[in-house]
Amino acid sequence: MASVVRSSHATGSELKKKSLIPYFLLAPGLIWLALFFIAPIITLVGTATKTPGAGIGEFVQTYRWANYWDAITGSAGQFGRSFLYATIATLLALAIAYPLAYGIAFKSGKYKNILLVLVVAPFFCSFILRTIAWKQILGQNGPVFRLLLDLHLATPMTHLTASAPAVIIGLAYNFLPFMTLPLYGSLERIDPRVLEASGDLYANAFTTFRKVTVPLSMPGVVAGTLLTFIPAAGDYVNAEILGNPSTKMIGNVINAQFLNTQDYPLAASLSFILMIIISLLVMVYIRKAGTEELV
Amino acid sequence: MKSLTRWFSRNLIRVYMVVGFTYLFIPVAYTFAFSFNDYVKSNLVWRGFTWNNWKQPCGVLDVCPALGNSIKIGLLATFIATILGTLIAFALGRYAFKGRAVTNTLIFLPMASPELVLGASLLTIFLNLGMNLGFWTIVIAHVMFCISFVVVTVKARIASLDPRLEQAAMDLYADERETFRRVTFPLVAPGISGAALLAFSLSFDDFIITNFNSGTTITFPLYVYTHAERGLPAQANVIGSAMFFLALLIVVAGQIVSKKVKVGK
Numbered sequence: 001m002a003s004v005v006r007s008s009h010a011t012g013s014e015l016k017k018k019s020l021i022p023y024f025l026l027a028p029g030l031i032w033l034a035l036f037f038i039a040p041i042i043t044l045v046g047t048a049t050k051t052p053g054a055g056i057g058e059f060v061q062t063y064r065w066a067n068y069w070d071a072i073t074g075s076a077g078q079f080g081r082s083f084l085y086a087t088i089a090t091l092l093a094l095a096i097a098y099p100l101a102y103g104i105a106f107k108s109g110k111y112k113n114i115l116l117v118l119v120v121a122p123f124f125c126s127f128i129l130r131t132i133a134w135k136q137i138l139g140q141n142g143p144v145f146r147l148l149l150d151l152h153l154a155t156p157m158t159h160l161t162a163s164a165p166a167v168i169i170g171l172a173y174n175f176l177p178f179m180t181l182p183l184y185g186s187l188e189r190i191d192p193r194v195l196e197a198s199g200d201l202y203a204n205a206f207t208t209f210r211k212v213t214v215p216l217s218m219p220g221v222v223a224g225t226l227l228t229f230i231p232a233a234g235d236y237v238n239a240e241i242l243g244n245p246s247t248k249m250i251g252n253v254i255n256a257q258f259l260n261t262q263d264y265p266l267a268a269s270l271s272f273i274l275m276i277i278i279s280l281l282v283m284v285y286i287r288k289a290g291t292e293e294l295v
Numbered sequence: 296m297k298s299l300t301r302w303f304s305r306n307l308i309r310v311y312m313v314v315g316f317t318y319l320f321i322p323v324a325y326t327f328a329f330s331f332n333d334y335v336k337s338n339l340v341w342r343g344f345t346w347n348n349w350k351q352p353c354g355v356l357d358v359c360p361a362l363g364n365s366i367k368i369g370l371l372a373t374f375i376a377t378i379l380g381t382l383i384a385f386a387l388g389r390y391a392f393k394g395r396a397v398t399n400t401l402i403f404l405p406m407a408s409p410e411l412v413l414g415a416s417l418l419t420i421f422l423n424l425g426m427n428l429g430f431w432t433i434v435i436a437h438v439m440f441c442i443s444f445v446v447v448t449v450k451a452r453i454a455s456l457d458p459r460l461e462q463a464a465m466d467l468y469a470d471e472r473e474t475f476r477r478v479t480f481p482l483v484a485p486g487i488s489g490a491a492l493l494a495f496s497l498s499f500d501d502f503i504i505t506n507f508n509s510g511t512t513i514t515f516p517l518y519v520y521t522h523a524e525r526g527l528p529a530q531a532n533v534i535g536s537a538m539f540f541l542a543l544l545i546v547v548a549g550q551i552v553s554k555k556v557k558v559g560k
Binding site for chain 1: 550
């Protein structure tokens with residue numbers, strides 16, 4: 001995953017040509033993706049324009065494209081909130097992960113590999129367990145809240161959990177490894193001689209960082225922010241565990257429509273709209289950042 | 296005071312790293328600490344230290360079968376996704392062919408789609424096909440989202456290989472098959488095992504996609520989520536902590552072994 005950055009030398013000149021072998025290698029995996037990724041998305045689009053039929057829980061295809069409009073207008077607030085929370089969480093994760101990745105790449109010597117493993121290690125302690133842990137750490141009985149009470153920074157009536165900041169902290173936390181690894185990947189590739197050259201040309205440490213390190217790490221910044229923003233925008237677990245009814249994100253709506261209300265057309269159109277908005281944002285962002293190949 | 300500020304500015308990055316890692320590990324430490332809690336009903340308030348939860352990790356209903364399902368699904372999905380993904384990675388890393396751009400896009404798209412959309416769209420197709428949701432639909436879903444991560448990881452490893460090593464093997468009269476078997480594959484193998492570990496961790500920890508396609512099958516994350524409201528038993532903390540330390544152990548052991556192999560050569 002550390003490599004979700006540009007790998008331009010993969011398209012070198014020594015690639016073998018004119019052979020059927022690559023197609024045999026590709027076939028099994030791509031067929032799997034066609035059946036269980038492409039076909040489902042097409043089915044989803046089809047489901048979105050259905051309307052309720054005669055029986056209960058039955059839907060018939062009537063190509064009612066207005067379903068999409070109803071979905072957008074009905075959940076505009078949750079859409080807006082999702083993208084707002086995801087943006088703040090992504091910036092927060094970037095602010096935490098950049099120095100972390102920088103330190104691992106340049107300042108950790110022989111401990112580099114161990115520190116890299118430690119970045120991914122929390123994944124193995126279930127993410128739901130860790131989100132619940134945050135709820136209890138920030139909760140009324142938790143250590144943070146009691147400390148704030150003792151310092152008279154909080155009253156027993158205030159809440160740290162069940163709030164928008166708690167949801168955002170949870171989102172930033174959950175996807176931190178996805179931010180750190182691509183950043184590390186691009187920082188680690190920087191030739192130290194380039195940094196020395198900058199110093200030789202009388203740039204101070206800060207100027208070197210701003211004018212050399214940051215631009216060279218841009219592929220990592222782009223990959224990391226995308227890998228954080230996309231899952232954060234579609235998440236509902238953090239809003240469910242750390243939020244309250246007024247912090248509901250679009251994920252909560254889609255999840256409830258699919259699994260509780262079972263209004264499949266509405267849920268499908270909401271999912272499809274979410275996917276389209278994210279794709280558009282990603283395309284604009286990649287174009288602005290000037291990174292063409294991500295994989 | 297002056298020396299303190301100087302020390303601080305010199306070690307700013309290190310201080311920052313400590314803060315970053317602390318943030319990463321606070322919930323893990325909390326989960327671990329509360330696995331020793333002598334809890335009654337819900338594991339919310341500290342009531343005293345006990346070894347009982349670690350002695351009886353299966354002491355509450357459903358938790359161990361859920362863990363078993365997660366491990367079985369994780370191993371199966373990892374096995375299939377690693378094979379399919381590695382084949383694609385070799386095609387992309389070693390061959391020029393028509394449809395390369397389309398393939399790259401197809402690999403990138405699942406990573407760029409919110410899990411919710413992946414899970415929901417799979418559910419609609421399973422419902423339309425009248426398939427029974429359960430163990431196998433979860434495996435199918437997990438393989439689907441793991442493939443891309445395997446491709447990306449293995450492809451990066453292939454791209455970082457020094458092409459001169461393979462040329463040297465050819466110069467020494469190894470044919471294409473032998474070069475692959477004795478030079479290319481061993482060099483790519485660490486990338487493949489890294490990809491497999493990543494795939495397992497993604498599968499083992501997945502909640503959103505699984506929740507859509509699980510039917511009545513319970514995995515460990517589903518167990519934790521559904522029991523969170525009524526009060527989670529400390530056994531869940533035991534299993535979460537144990538998996539965390541097990542993973543660390545496997546990775547560290549892998550590092551030591553690969554270092555020994557390198558020295559041995």
